[in-house]
Amino acid sequence: MVQVVVNDPIGMHVVLDLYECDPQILDDMEKVEEVLTKAAEVANATIIDKRFHKFSPQGVSGVVVVSESHIAIHTWPEHGYAAVDVYTCGDHTMPLKASEYIIKELKCKRPSIVKLDRGLLFKE
Amino acid sequence: MVQVVVNDPIGMHVVLDLYECDPQILDDMEKVEEVLTKAAEVANATIIDKRFHKFSPQGVSGVVVVSESHIAIHTWPEHGYAAVDVYTCGDHTMPLKASEYIIKELKCKRPSIVKLDRGLLFKE
Numbered sequence: 001m002v003q004v005v006v007n008d009p010i011g012m013h014v015v016l017d018l019y020e021c022d023p024q025i026l027d028d029m030e031k032v033e034e035v036l037t038k039a040a041e042v043a044n045a046t047i048i049d050k051r052f053h054k055f056s057p058q059g060v061s062g063v064v065v066v067s068e069s070h071i072a073i074h075t076w077p078e079h080g081y082a083a084v085d086v087y088t089c090g091d092h093t094m095p096l097k098a099s100e101y102i103i104k105e106l107k108c109k110r111p112s113i114v115k116l117d118r119g120l121l122f123k124e
Numbered sequence: 125m126v127q128v129v130v131n132d133p134i135g136m137h138v139v140l141d142l143y144e145c146d147p148q149i150l151d152d153m154e155k156v157e158e159v160l161t162k163a164a165e166v167a168n169a170t171i172i173d174k175r176f177h178k179f180s181p182q183g184v185s186g187v188v189v190v191s192e193s194h195i196a197i198h199t200w201p202e203h204g205y206a207a208v209d210v211y212t213c214g215d216h217t218m219p220l221k222a223s224e225y226i227i228k229e230l231k232c233k234r235p236s237i238v239k240l241d242r243g244l245l246f247k248e
Contacts, residue, residue: 010200011207015137017242049175051189061194063187065175069198069207070187076134076243083135083193083242085209116238118141118207119200 010119011069014099016084020109026075026082029054029062035105036064036071043071043098045088068093073102082106087118134243135193138223140208144233150199150206153178153186159229160188160195167195167222169212192217197226206230211242 025031033052040047045066052062058078064071068088075082084102086095096115103111149155157176164171169190176186182202188195192212199206208226210219220239227235 010203010205011198013139013207015240015242017244019245048177048185051173051175051187053172053189055191061172061189063175063189063194063196065177065185065187067179069185070196072187072194072196074135074193074213079134079243079245081134081243081245083137083211085211087207087209089198114240116139118139119203119205120141121143121203121205 005123006120007123009117011087011089012095013085013087013116013118014095015114015116016086016099016102017112018082018084018103018106018108019080021080021082022107023077023080025106027058027060027077029060032060032062032073032075035102036062036073039086039098039102040064040066040071042101043086043088043093043095045093129247130244131247133241135211135213136219137209137211137240137242138219139238139240140210140223140226141236142206142208142227142230142232143204145204145206146231147201147204149230151182151184151201153184156184156186156197156199159226160186160197163210163222163226164188164190164195166225167210167212167217167219169217
């Protein structure tokens, strides 16, 4: 029998598919940037860079690069839908708390939340 | 009985945990940036921005923001490990082809590949 033993994962990646959000918020780039920036703080991550873009006629994309990986969002106001990834490394970070904050701020009524362990190393 | 019928997903997200990569490549920011930039082209995505960072003593983080979402990488040369996300929207993109390209270029010997449908909307 093969025994698979892994250490703690290097990172935790929360995959959020957020349905029934507030379309006005999803199309407001400044607000979306504010939410993701604050979310990085809630996650206790250290921001090293961020880029946000507004699409025409609607929609926002944004990535906050943190020392501990990244937080990204892509919005479709026309569907009330936002795809969010909260991916952080290290025991000091709290990606689920950040996810909860984002769900609340986007006024999401139907969130899908999947948590992925990233980087499961075999024990020596 | 509840019938759940969904349309085509809005996006396809390929989650790559790449073990046993070439550590020298993983610590070479210019090479990593070249690989991800080319991967965006292989995916037939349109680059709108990119940011890469080198960590001390080792490791690289990078995000290529494309019109169709993003491609991101975080590397741990000391573990020979890279976490990569190839996430694109639209029928014209080929995220799996881009994933294949990245796996080859990082000389990864043990890839974990998970494909996620993002944004499954209920039919009206």
